Every structure is written in C-alpha cells, then in structure tokens.
Amino acid sequence: DTEVTQTPKHLVMGMTNKKSLKCEQHMGHRAMYWYKQKAKKPPELMFVYSYEKLSINESVPSRFSPECPNSSLLNLHLHALQPEDSALYLCASSPEGQGRETQYFGPGTRLLVL
Amino acid sequence: QQPVQSPQAVILREGEDAVINCSSSKALYSVHWYRQKHGEAPVFLMILLKGGEQKGHEKISASFNEKKQQSSLYLTASQLSYSGTYFCGAGGGSNYKLTFGKGTLLTVNP
Numbered sequence: 001d002t003e004v005t006q007t008p009k010h011l012v013m014g015m016t017n018k019k020s021l022k023c024e025q026h027m028g029h030r031a032m033y034w035y036k037q038k039a040k041k042p043p044e045l046m047f048v049y050s051y052e053k054l055s056i057n058e059s060v061p062s063r064f065s066p067e068c069p070n071s072s073l074l075n076l077h078l079h080a081l082q083p084e085d086s087a088l089y090l091c092a093s094s095p096e097g098q099g100r101e102t103q104y105f106g107p108g109t110r111l112l113v114l
Numbered sequence: 115q116q117p118v119q120s121p122q123a124v125i126l127r128e129g130e131d132a133v134i135n136c137s138s139s140k141a142l143y144s145v146h147w148y149r150q151k152h153g154e155a156p157v158f159l160m161i162l163l164k165g166g167e168q169k170g171h172e173k174i175s176a177s178f179n180e181k182k183q184q185s186s187l188y189l190t191a192s193q194l195s196y197s198g199t200y201f202c203g204a205g206g207g208s209n210y211k212l213t214f215g216k217g218t219l220l221t222v223n224p
Contacts (some may be wrong), residue, residue: 030209033210040217041216042116042201042214042215042216042217043156043201043214044214045211045212048210048211050210055210056210058212060146069183080193090155090156094210097210098210100143100144100161100162100163100205101205102146102147102158103158103203103212104158105148105155105156105157105158106155107154107155108155
C-alpha cells in the first residue's frame with residue numbers, strides 16, 4: 001500500500017476561522033512532510049517531521065501550526081489565514097527522511113481563504 | 115537552491131519523443147522526477163542517485179550526470195497519458211529537503 005490520504009479534499013475558510021488539515025499513511029514511513037503549491041508553481045516545502053519530531057520549518061508563518069500525533073498521522077492547524085494562503089496543500093511521506101528516498105504524495109487539500 | 119528545468123513547455127504529437135532537462139548550480143545528491151496532472155498530486159516517476167546512473171521504466175527513462183550536475187528525462191513514443199507538468203526535485207545527501215524546479219508542461223496531442 002503506497003497510499004497517503006488527506007482530508008478534507010476541499011476547504012473554504014474565513015480569515016478568522018480555525019481549521020485543521022489531516023494526513024495519514026500506513027506504509028510505516030517515519031518522515032512526513034507538508035508542502036504548499038500555488039497554481040502553476042512547484043510544491044514548496046513547509047515542514048518536515050522525522051520520527052514524530054519537527055526537523056525542518058521553512059520559515060513558515062505561525063498561523064500554520066503542524067502536529068504529528070503519531071508516526072502515521074500529520075496535522076496542519078490553520079488560524080487567522082490570509083487570502084494569499086489559498087493553495088493546494090500536499091502531504092508526503094518517505095521511509096526515513098533521507099534525501100535519497102522517494103517521497104509519496106497524498107492527493108492534497110485545496111484551500112480557499114476568503 | 116532551485117534546480118533549473120528546460121524547456122518550460124513542449125507540445126508533441128502522439129508517438130513523438132521528448133527530453134526534459136534539469137540542472138543545478140549546487141551539488142546534486144539525488145534527482146527525483148515527478149509528473150503532475152492538472153488538479154492532482156505529483157506522481158513519482160523515478161529517482162536517480164549520486165554516482166551517475168541511468169534508469170528506465172517502460173518508455174520513460176532518465177540519466178544523471180554528476181559532473182555536470184544535470185539530469186535528463188527521456189520520453190519516447192509519447193502517449194496521451196504522458197501529458198502533465200514534469201518536475202525535477204533536487205535531493206540533499208542526508209537531509210530531508212527536496213527542492214523542485216519550476217516544472218515543464220508537456221502536452222501530447224493526438
């Protein structure tokens with residue numbers, strides 16, 4: 001099973017709302033990633049968790065708060081977002097978090113901030 | 115640092131071949147190739163590791179020239195299903211970060 005699942009598929013939220021994105025994998029991978037992708041642009045790395053610890057934060061604004069409750073789950077908590085945060089949010093996982101590994105992407109959550 | 119992809123876009127007729135290039139000004143330890151169709155997630159194609167190698171999967175293959183810090187993706191006898199945006203990702207040696215190029219939009223017409 002090489003599947004990464006993400007919920008919800010679509011999300012519309014106001015600038016004062018609090019919402020969460022969820023990601024799950026059952027491949028036994030120990031590294032999980034959040035990417036942000038704007039239209040016609042490549043995915044941009046936001047956060048990396050390795051063995052349930054945050055290992056990379058690419059200077060992401062604090063209105064995005066990641067959480068890794070266990071090795072299979074990854075959440076992204078959203079609060080007070082701006083319209084420019086509207087994008088496709090992709091979750092990925094890889095076995096150990098090494099640069100030589102394949103990262104498997106989930107289908108993404110398409111977020112619209114009004 | 116973001117790898118540079120070329121061309122930005124290419125249009126093919128079914129059955130034609132294409133080459134997509136990816137180059138980096140920094141040392142490349144691994145190159146990851148993905149294809150993304152509109153509205154979908156990136157799908158892994160192949161990974162090439164430092165040491166210079168070539169890989170193939172049916173009619174899609176890739177090479178990695180470590181000396182030139184370049185990788186090329188070869189698509190032969192293209193099919194309609196090959197249409198999409200192709201991204202190369204530059205991977206670090208031991209760190210987790212994958213930095214993607216801007217992508218190459220490939221369109222295959224009947």
